[in-house]
Amino acid sequence: MFIWKKSCSAINQIEVNPLNAQVKAQENMKKYGVKMEAWAPFGERRNGLFENEVLINIGKKYSKSSAQVMLRWLIERGVIIACKSTHIERMEENFNVFDFKLTDEDMKEINKLNTQNSLFFYHQDPKMVEWFDEIVKSRRDNEDCRKDKKNW
Known part of the structure; x- marks a missing residue:
C-alpha cells in the first residue's frame, strides 16, 4: 500500500492486543506516517486475556482491571483505540485509564505476552x-x- 501510492491511509486498523502486538507492523506504519488503530484490543475475549495473571498483577499495583491495563499499554505505545461495549460500567472503566502510567518493567512484562499470531x-x-x-x-x-x- 505504501510503496505504490503517492499517498496512503492515515490510519490502519489491524488486530492489536497483548497476544498479537504487531510491533513490526507499527514500525513500518510509523516509517510512512500511518497511525495504528487497534482492532480487537481485548482479543474479543479469546485466549483468556482478561484472566491473564501478568495483566491482573500489573492491574493490582494500580487498582485497575486487566482491561484497563491493556488499554493503557496501547496508549503508551501510541496506538489508537476503538473499544466497543454495550455496558455503561465498562464504558466508564474504559475511559478511566488516564490516572496511571505503566512502568518500563510493566511494559516489558506485557510485551512478553506477544505470540505474534492472530487470535482469529x-x-x-x-x-x-x-x-x-x-x-x-x-x-x-x-x-x-x-x-x-x-x-x-
Missing part, C-alpha cells in the same frame, strides 16, 4: 486470503455500495 486466523493461509478476496469483491460489486464515493 492465519493471514498467510491461502484459503483465508481467497476468502477475504471474495468478501472484498462482493462488497465492491454490491449494488448498495456507493461506487461514486469509493475508489475501487
Whole structure:
C-alpha cells in the first residue's frame, strides 16, 4: 500500500492486543506516517486475556482491571483505540485509564505476552486470503455500495 501510492491511509486498523502486538507492523506504519488503530484490543475475549495473571498483577499495583491495563499499554505505545461495549460500567472503566502510567518493567512484562499470531486466523493461509478476496469483491460489486464515493 505504501510503496505504490503517492499517498496512503492515515490510519490502519489491524488486530492489536497483548497476544498479537504487531510491533513490526507499527514500525513500518510509523516509517510512512500511518497511525495504528487497534482492532480487537481485548482479543474479543479469546485466549483468556482478561484472566491473564501478568495483566491482573500489573492491574493490582494500580487498582485497575486487566482491561484497563491493556488499554493503557496501547496508549503508551501510541496506538489508537476503538473499544466497543454495550455496558455503561465498562464504558466508564474504559475511559478511566488516564490516572496511571505503566512502568518500563510493566511494559516489558506485557510485551512478553506477544505470540505474534492472530487470535482469529492465519493471514498467510491461502484459503483465508481467497476468502477475504471474495468478501472484498462482493462488497465492491454490491449494488448498495456507493461506487461514486469509493475508489475501487
